[in-house]
Amino acid sequence: MTKFDYQIDINSDSSLLISFKDSSNSELSSYIAQLTKSFSENTLEHFIEAVSAYNSILLLFYPLGWQPQKTINQINKHIELFRLATSTQISLIRVPICYDPEVATDLDTFCSKKNISIARFIELHTKPTYRIEMLGFLPGFLYLSGLDPLLAQPRKSTPDYKIPAGSVAIGGNQAGIYPIESPGGWHIIGRTPLKFFDSERSPPTLANPMDKIKFYAISYQEYCGYEY
Amino acid sequence: MSIKFIQAGLQTSLQDLGRYGYRSYGISQAGAIDPISLQLANWLVDNPANIPCLEVYLTGPEIEFCQNTTLGITGANFEIFINNELVESHQTLFLKKGDYLKFGRLNSGARAYIAFAGTIDTKAFLNSHSTDTTSKLGNNKGYSFTSGDQLELIVSNKKFTYKQIPQNLLINYSSNRVLRVTPGLEYPQLTKASQQTLFTDYFKVSPNSNRMGLRLSENQLFLRSPKDMTSSPITVGTIQLPQDGFPIIIMNEGQTIGGYPRIAQVISADLPLLGQIKPNANIRLFNVSHQHALAILQEKSDYYQTQLTPYSIKI
Numbered sequence: 105m106t107k108f109d110y111q112i113d114i115n116s117d118s119s120l121l122i123s124f125k126d127s128s129n130s131e132l133s134s135y136i137a138q139l140t141k142s143f144s145e146n147t148l149e150h151f152i153e154a155v156s157a158y159n160s161i162l163l164l165f166y167p168l169g170w171q172p173q174k175t176i177n178q179i180n181k182h183i184e185l186f187r188l189a190t191s192t193q194i195s196l197i198r199v200p201i202c203y204d205p206e207v208a209t210d211l212d213t214f215c216s217k218k219n220i221s222i223a224r225f226i227e228l229h230t231k232p233t234y235r236i237e238m239l240g241f242l243p244g245f246l247y248l249s250g251l252d253p254l255l256a257q258p259r260k261s262t263p264d265y266k267i268p269a270g271s272v273a274i275g276g277n278q279a280g281i282y283p284i285e286s287p288g289g290w291h292i293i294g295r296t297p298l299k300f301f302d303s304e305r306s307p308p309t310l311a312n313p314m315d316k317i318k319f320y321a322i323s324y325q326e327y328c329g330y331e332y
Numbered sequence: 333m334s335i336k337f338i339q340a341g342l343q344t345s346l347q348d349l350g351r352y353g354y355r356s357y358g359i360s361q362a363g364a365i366d367p368i369s370l371q372l373a374n375w376l377v378d379n380p381a382n383i384p385c386l387e388v389y390l391t392g393p394e395i396e397f398c399q400n401t402t403l404g405i406t407g408a409n410f411e412i413f414i415n416n417e418l419v420e421s422h423q424t425l426f427l428k429k430g431d432y433l434k435f436g437r438l439n440s441g442a443r444a445y446i447a448f449a450g451t452i453d454t455k456a457f458l459n460s461h462s463t464d465t466t467s468k469l470g471n472n473k474g475y476s477f478t479s480g481d482q483l484e485l486i487v488s489n490k491k492f493t494y495k496q497i498p499q500n501l502l503i504n505y506s507s508n509r510v511l512r513v514t515p516g517l518e519y520p521q522l523t524k525a526s527q528q529t530l531f532t533d534y535f536k537v538s539p540n541s542n543r544m545g546l547r548l549s550e551n552q553l554f555l556r557s558p559k560d561m562t563s564s565p566i567t568v569g570t571i572q573l574p575q576d577g578f579p580i581i582i583m584n585e586g587q588t589i590g591g592y593p594r595i596a597q598v599i600s601a602d603l604p605l606l607g608q609i610k611p612n613a614n615i616r617l618f619n620v621s622h623q624h625a626l627a628i629l630q631e632k633s634d635y636y637q638t639q640l641t642p643y644s645i646k647i
Contacts, residue, residue: 113517116597117625119567121517128562140356155355155565157589162565164355167600167626168633168647240358240589241563243467284467303457303469309357 108132110183112176118167120175121160122183128158133237133249135188136161137313142186148178156313157238196233196316199281199296201272202327203229207295214257214274214291226321228252229293234279234317244283244301244309248317251279263289270295272319283309294319297330334399334485340478341393341435343543346452346471347445348384349646351460355588361568362464362584365543366443366607368636369407371645373447376404376424376495378488381645384454384461384471386446390610392435393477397427401485402449402492408441408505408608422497441505441608450488466544466585498639507613508534511602512620512628516571518561518593526553530595531619535579539611543585546609552577555593566590569598569606571617581606599625601632601647 109125126132140156143163150165165175203226205212215225234250256277264287267273271282273290280290283301300310311317322330337344347370350363364370364387371381386393392410403425405412412421413434419425421444427433435444454461457470468474472481522530535548553573566572570582572592581598582590583606596617598606609615620628633647 114622115517115594116514116567116569116600117622117629118600121564153353153355155588157564158562160562160564162567164567167629169630170626172622172626238589239356240565241587243358243469245358247563303473307357308359308458308469313356 108135112179114172115162118165118170120163120165120172120179122163122179124159126159128237128249130235130249132159133235134314138188139183139186142182146182148175148182150175155240157240194314194316195311196318197311199298199317199319200322200326200330201230201294201296201319202322202324203294204324204327206324207268207271207327208293210291211293214293218255218257220254225255225293228255230319230321234319236311236313236315236317237278238313239309239311242282242284242286243303246281246283246300246311246317248279248281251277253277257291259289260291263287264292267292268295269301270297270299272296295327297327334397334483334487335401336396336398336482337393337477337479338396338432339394340476340481341388342391343387343389343465343476344393345387345463345465345476346384346454346461347387347463348461349382350584351458351462351464351470354458355565358588359458359467359469360464360585360588362462362470362543363460364443364445364462364607365584366407366445366604368604368645368647369443369607370445370447372406372497372501373404373445375640375643375645376406376422376497377402377447377449378490378492379404379447379449379451381643383447383451385448388435388444388446390438390442392438392444394432394434397429397431397433399429399485399487401427401487403427403433404447404449404495405444406497407444409439410444411436411439422502424492424495426492438610440507441503442610443607448485448487449490449492450486453484453486464585466542501636501639503608505608507610509605509609509613509615510618511605511615512599512625513571513596513617514599514620514622514625516594516596518573519595521555521557521593522573522595523554523556526555529553530579531617534614534616537609537611537613537615538578541611543583545583545586546581546606548579548581548615553579553595561591561593563589563591564594566594567597569600569603570594571596571598599628601625601629
């Protein structure tokens with residue numbers, strides 16, 4: 105059983121933050137994902153919800169009558185007894201991406217900065233199996249790990265005002281997918297016709313943290329004619 | 333059709349107490365920025381506390397009523413007219429079919445809430461009727477109402493007793509506000525001078541503030557040694573410090589994960605006040621401990637309960 109060093113801080117009068125000392129890695133990611141989920145099945149008093157990030161988990165509580173120290177003790181006990189499940193339901197989602205300049209608005213500039221051809225870019229970008237590290241910042245925004253280090257590129261200094269839904273992007277050493285139209289500072293290198301967030305659907309998200317993602321290239325014609 | 337917006341106002345949207353349990357999907361709570369006023373509006377018309385209300389911001393709407401309706405309006409202090417006749421806010425109002433309700437000048441505060449006795453006929457999304465205008469989801473697909481929009485009311489047939497918000501619960505919102513905060517996890521990373529500025533100087537609320545966040549200007553704050561932070565979860569009331577040095581107070585439609593240092597956190601008891609702060613207002617932050625923050629909340633809750641008993645609101 106892997107043990108990760110952590111500390112619990114009172115983040116506000118209605119929340120606690122569990123921070124892990126290890127830098128982000130795949131083992132820690134699955135631990136955080138499962139531990140986060142375990143809190144919603146556990147019975148912590150005043151508990152509302154848990155939100156995970158790369159190396160931390162935020163737990164939110166109804167503050168009226170809440171005793172943070174008592175909850176911290178309960179959490180320590182919970183973590184002590186918590187065991188990582190060996191097999192969990194992980195899906196592999198195949199995601200079509202159109203790399204046509206019509207929708208991949210930053211791809212040309214990106215490749216000339218990197219001094220690689222678009223064909224080489226597509227090869228490097230579709231090769232890895234990515235993992236969803238977390239959803240968030242926007243409804244269903246996918247933070248993906250697994251990007252080829254050759255394709256890492258710092259974010260834009262001035263964010264774009266409007267990025268279309270489905271945009272596939274690179275920001276630093278992370279890959280991401282914008283599920284809804286929003287502002288953003290990542291480089292837009294493709295677009296998927298898949299709807300990763302649909303408020304008419306229940307649950308509204310298509311994928312979950314720890315799910316695997318594999319990209320494959322489609323033409324602009326295929327993109328336009330894509331049926332769900 | 334039960335009511336019709338002749339003028340929709342600047343940002344009139346349907347809100348309740350918010351959407352909880354979906355932050356791990358990146359969905360923030362939305363909901364009334366001043367949830368106490370929303371609940372008091374519902375109290376005025378004998379509704380359960382979490383019935384969706386119209387949230388009115390800075391410039392209110394003009395509404396035509398196509399059936400007899402009982403209303404409760406409270407929160408910000410607006411001039412209110414029924415058929416061009418000035419009436420008082422903060423009380424139960426009885427409107428007849430064909431009446432017009434019009435919002436005039438805003439005297440203090442920023443957001444008023446209109447409760448309808450009964451409810452509004454809408455579909456909940458993820459257990460809430462709130463409109464998330466940033467992420468474009470929830471009621472009306474995430475849009476504020478526009479002129480000409482209509483709403484269907486499900487009117488309650490109860491017999492109503494006239495009510496007024498108890499005088500002790502009315503707030504005369506000043507344009508100089510003190511918000512109580514607890515130090516954030518990255519507070520120690522501020523320079524000594526900035527730590528002091530944070531809790532002593534006035535900040536101006538920038539006009540480009542919205543339901544996502546209040547942007548503060550006037551005083552720039554600095555970190556001892558600026559460094560990139562791993563993105564971490566944030567919550568309503570988190571005060572973040574972006575690279576430009578001007579703090580942002582995260583509000584109900586703020587993002588769920590953020591990459592900027594968290595320098596302070598507005599205490600739960602003062603979160604509803606965020607909804608009543610106007611652009612260009614001056615605010616000052618007052619430092620309290622977590623323990624004190626929880627004691628203030630308990631005291632506030634007890635106070636409201638004694639004023640409103642047997643009705644119960646969520647503080």
